Amino acid sequence: MSPAVPSFPITPLLPEIRASLEATPRLVLEAPPGAGKTTQVPLALLDAPWLDGRKIVMLEPRRIAARAAAQFMARQLGEEVGQTVGYRIRFESRVGATTRVEVVTEGILTRLIQDDPELTGIGAILFDEFHERHLAGDLGAALALDVQATLRPELRLVVMSATLDGERIARWLDAPRITSPGRSFPVRIEHPSARAQESIEHQLARVAKQALAESDGDVLVFLPGRREIARAQAVLEETLSLRERVAEGRERVRAERVVQTSPNPHPRSLSQREREEKIEIVPLHGELSLAEQQHALAPAEPGTRRIVLATNVAESSVTLPGIRAVIDAGLAREPRFDPNSGFTRLETVAISQASADQRAGRAGRVAEGTAYRLWPQSKRLEAARTAEIAQVELSGLALELAAWGSNALPWLDAPPPGALAQGRELLMNLGALDADGRITALGRRMLALGATPRLGAAALRASEPLRPLIADLLALMEARSPLRGEQGRSDDFRMRVAALHAWRDRRGHGADGGALAAIEQASKGWRRRLDVRSAASGTPDSHAVGDLLLHAFPDRIARRDEANPLRYTLANGRGARLHDNTALLGEPWLVALDLRFEARDSLILAAAPFDPRVLERDYPQRFVRERVLRWNEARDAVEAFEERRYAAIVLERRSVPVQPEDALPALLAAIRSKGLDALPWSEHARRLRLRIRALRGWMPELGLPDVSDAQLLATLDDWLAPYLAGKRRLDALDAEELSQALSALLDHAQRQALDAQAPDALTVPSGQTRRLEYAPDAPPVLAVKLQELFGLADTPRVGAGRVPVTLHLLSPAGRPIQVTQDLKGFWERTYPEVKKELKGRYPRHPWPDDPWSATPTHRAKPRGS
Known part of the structure; x- marks a missing residue:
């Protein structure tokens, strides 16, 4: 017998939702956290006539939330996960032959649509937490709309979210909107000030003590990431003797409330149960094991109160029972693409006002609550979160679009053209796209693998014996460094591999065991996908890591400068440097895996050495030998060299004579770079330009040429090149030749008009x-x-x-x-x-009474006249 289904705020709206989808194939559903949309809507649609026995696929952006939603729905049906309700996330699947509701994460949905554009057996796709605006979610929605418009008009699409611009989404979908009121209690907002020299962790610990004393339930703390959670947990455990201090605080707060509300206060003492209350500190983030995640989401044991330290995964995607207070650091970790370095990295950024409101709402789910915001009340936040598509690297998206065969998708926010073009260029370098932008066989294999394009290219080029190692590298590249302490400052990526293998071989590793366990789980997933049966162990060859990863970053190859062992030249021509305490000193070749862009030379944060013979073997087409011309600024002259290069890295160079026909392009390029002031302008030539410009404006019918700086620079090949022919140096052009070149722009009639109408x-x-x-x-x-x-x-x-x-x-x-x-x-x-x-000041000059009839003169009157 199925357990009783609890009532949710969304429950009264379920008939309206069913009726709307019966009438129209698209719907926008707005419902705050706790309304029940995630778990109640899919089940309510299972027997809809239009579904006709087909599956409902629900997109859940986060793995924690996908598992939790599937488990909750399965419990409602009195079943195990994998029967009517299942889930599929990266490296994990719990679905069966009878599964009708499938909760999937974003990459899984994209693969479903790409592999079967008709979506056979699927009747509806629900996009949950769409306000998070992840790139894969936007792509999945655009692909699903394209499928609905061209192949499956009866396919139902529902966009659900707690905080989104419902009106804009409804216009985009051309869909009706339904809004659920949710269930919430008043939440008091406080902004406790930080003390002088107080770290965020110590401020948080102080406010946590206050929150425990002022409330009866659990406390939810929002922090940007795993690193901050670990630091906060350590400070809380070190600085709070929680049982005694919380009991004292509750006694004090109760006494203060009685004093404020009673003329004859007699505050009662805390009960023995309250004095013996246990406090548990619980982390919650995506890198925890499944058991740890389930523990964080489960109710606390009787007599225990919790401080849950969570990332923004707890904003809306999961339900945490018993929360009465929220402490919000106001920060989140989001991907940002740096076009200068070519890397997307997670950056700690201020949250939006919508996120702040949603986090605060977590304190009012079961009763009145309090939200403590650890930023000044005067600080203004952005209204809403920026879509990922506008601020991340787009090579993965470009590969998906190439596989789909069309860029003309119905985007909510279209991808920026520049970032998309940069992504396609990278894919061509990796061999995933051909010269015409069509996906190659390698590109399709990269998509099937499911790694990022860079890492997919490296994995699929790895030889059979090295596949166990590449599985480890995929897992390590996608995770934060497990190294801690002095090791954590190392820029040698091989140390991360060594730590993983030492942990796996049960040897001393000096790294974060929890992080290594999560990396090992990911490596197992990659080994399954790569059909690898055993894990790598021991110490790899000194070049093995770099030899594999150079296939992911062929544009980040770096060669050491001969004059400076800390400085390198990158394949893109920019400079890079190692820090002073580098572990890579002396390595002639590196593949730079992480860079921090700086104005002069980027700082190499992580790299690995490699054997340059691998580069020549696998990328022979990028090694070129050619004659090049360069402008010597000091000599103001053209120089010629014969060079052998890998991309922009010069391997060999020798000076060769400059041919007259070679010099002209370099001279013109130098002028374009320096500007027209580099030319030997005479006074006559400058005045001639001004006269032409003036008459061109006064008498446009004459058709005089445009002699502005921009136009002259753009047409150097037409008007100046003939006068530079045969010259090797810029100062070989004299002022007279320059004047002749400028005059030659005018025909005979224009020159006559110039002299007559704009005379010198x-x-x-x-x-x-x-x-x-x-x-x-x-x-x-x-x-x-x-x-x-x-x-x-x-x-x-x-x-x-x-x-x-x-x-x-x-x-x-x-x-x-x-x-x-x-x-x-x-x-x-x-x-x-x-x-x-x-007249008195200049008596020797004429000052006639009648200037109209006086004789003009440039001389003074003769003396004595």
Whole structure:
């Protein structure tokens, strides 16, 4: 007989959910944690007529949550996992012939769709916790929508989440929305301040003591990762004598409450049960063993209270009974792609406001609770989490799209084109895509293996004897380093392999035993997939690790500089360096497995040496011998070399003569790099450019050429190359040749128009020729002594009369008197005042009463006149 089914907040909505899916094949379901959507919706749909006996597949982003959901549903049915309800996660499967509800993690769903696009035997796919926006979840949803649109219109798709932009998701799916109110109690938010010089672990321990004293249930602590959980656990165990201090705290808090609420307080003492209360500290993260995870999710024993130290796996994916207080560090570990280094690494980042609200809600599931936030109340968080597709490396996605045969998927957020192109380039280097971007046989085998493209390429190239070792390397590369203490600072990746093998062989290893146990479990999974029957042991050959992993990172090959043993040149041309206390000093060749990008040389965080003969054997096409030209900055000249290279790493180089035809491209490249100021511009050439630019703007109908910096640089091959032919040095081009090259841009008619409409100089009434000064986007300027313009009524114009010249009228001493474009107005209104002021100062120069009829002159009056 099946046990009684408990009631959940989602229960009253189940008929509406069934009716909606009967009418339309897509649905958005919003329900907070604890509403029951994960475990109740799949079971409620099992007998839907449209399902017709087919399976329901539910995507659960996290392995812990997938197991827990399947186990809970199986218990509701009075069955074991693997009967009606089962699950499939990486390296683990509990399904059978009668399984109707299959809970899977993200990579499993993608493989289901890729292997059988018609999804035979599957009637519905449910996407749980979609707000987490993992890349694989977004891909799975896009693929499922594509299948529904082209092959299976009757397929039902349900997107479920605790916190998502339901309106936006509904528009994307063109689907109705159903919202469950959930079950929650008020949660008080507090922001306890950190003390001076107090670490986050000690602040957490202090607040945990407060939370235990102020509440009756368990305490859930959110931390970014396993490392922080271990540190917090150590501090809690070391600094809190929990039984005595919590009892004292509860006594004090109860007394304070009685004082506040009663005129005659008589606080009662704690009961013997409360004084003997046991406190258990329980970690919860994805690297625990199955037994440890199940222990963390199970209710505490009677008389025991718990402090659960969890990653964001406890945000919404799993149910923890008895939580009355939440302590939130406000941090999470999320993947971030660094395009400079080419690596995606987990970074500790601030959580979003949606995550903070969801975490706080965990304290109000069974009664009123409190959330203690370990950040200032004034701090503002981002509203929602950024989708992984926008911030991770996309080679895996590019390979999936190549296998699917189309990039035109109905994305909620499309992948960034630049990151996708970078991913495809890597796949071509790994041999997973051909030159046309089509998936190769190796690429399909990489997908089937289920590793990242880099690690898949390395695993599938490994020879039979080395497959046990490559299984270990796959597990180690995907895990954090198990090394601790002094060993933990080592940049030699082989030490991690040695620690794993020592642990496996039951020898001393000096590493984290729990981490090694988790790595061993992953290695077992890879050995099964690679059809390896025995595990590696002992100490591998000194180059074995690097020889295998160079196939994952052929673009991260590094060769030591001859002049500096700590510095290396990477295959992409960038520099890298080892830290001063490196364990890899003296190694001529390394494969860099982890780098931290820095402006000058990246820091090598993990690497392994390899035999360069393996590189030549497996990548002969990347070794080239060719003649190269380089620009010597010091000599401002072209140099020629014959080089042998692996990618950008120069293995051999010898100087060879520069041929005239070789120098021209290098000279042009140098000019593009340095800019036009590197050319020998004469004053005449500079003025010519300014005149052309001015007339081009005034009279566009003339079709004058664009002589801006950008256009001249873009067309160097057209206008300057003929004048550089045969030259080997930049200073061999003289100023006269440059002026000729610029003049040659104009035909005869344009040159005549330029001289007429944008002249270099004007002849003024005194008979003298005065230069016009041109500037971008301004009328030309004519600086001239006032006396030279007597008799001239109107301002001179250029550009076919369209542009008045700006006159800078000068005193006899050449000092500015007036700037004007209205000469007539100057004579009428301003000249009398100027004459009055300057006539006494310059008596030997004419100051006629009537400047209209006076004779213009550039000379002073003769003495005695």
